[in-house]
Amino acid sequence: MGKSKLLRMDNIGIVVESLDEVVSFFIELGLTLEGRGMVEGEWAGRVTGLGSQRVEIAMMVTHDGYSRLELSRFITPPTVADHRNAPVNALGYLRVMFAVEDLDETLARLRKFDTQLVGEVVQYEDSYRLCYLRGPEGLLIGLAEPLGTN
Structure with a gap:
């Protein structure tokens, strides 16, 4: 039997x-709010392993319609860890680059x-100008401006 073919990366959570502040930030960046609603109940907890949960989500989409961010605000159960101040060399998911x-x-x-540059804006060869910044709630965001014919 052949390998299953990956269709696409659906979203990053x-x-x-x-939620309101972070949605506003990503709208200002250029994403569109695709939808907002509640995800709750036993079925959702079976997917996440958290049991009964109540989560408000907002789905943000890039203008080309291919990339999405799922922003989640947990009402129950409460959040248990905070990785927002991890340095850029920390293990695990780190940042989203736009x-x-x-x-x-x-x-x-x-x-x-109130965004803060993590380091400075730098140019990589003749390809990109790049930076990392901390957005609302300390979220780490990468920005890249293609240069030349990219």
């Missing part, structure tokens, strides 16, 4: 405390969310 048209303009728009 991020757990947050303030390609942007104009890095300087994007950073200027995101300042109203």
Whole structure:
């Protein structure tokens, strides 16, 4: 029997405390709110292994429709760990990287969310201008501006 073929990466999940603030941040970055609602009950807990749960989610999508972020705010059970201040060399999922048209303009728009550069904006050869920043709730976001013919 042949290998199952992967269809796509459907989404990346991020757990947050303030869904409204984080949704606003990602809208300012350029994503669109695709939908928002509650995920709850025994069936959901069977998937996550958390038992009965109640989670408010917001699904954000890029303008091309191919990439999604699922933002989740756990009502029950409460969150039990916080990895938001982990350094960039910590094990596990770390950050989401977005390609942007104009890095300087994007950073200027995101300042109203009290974002902080992790290091500095750097240029990688003639390919990209890159940076990491901490957004709302300390979320680590990467931004990359393609240069030249990329």
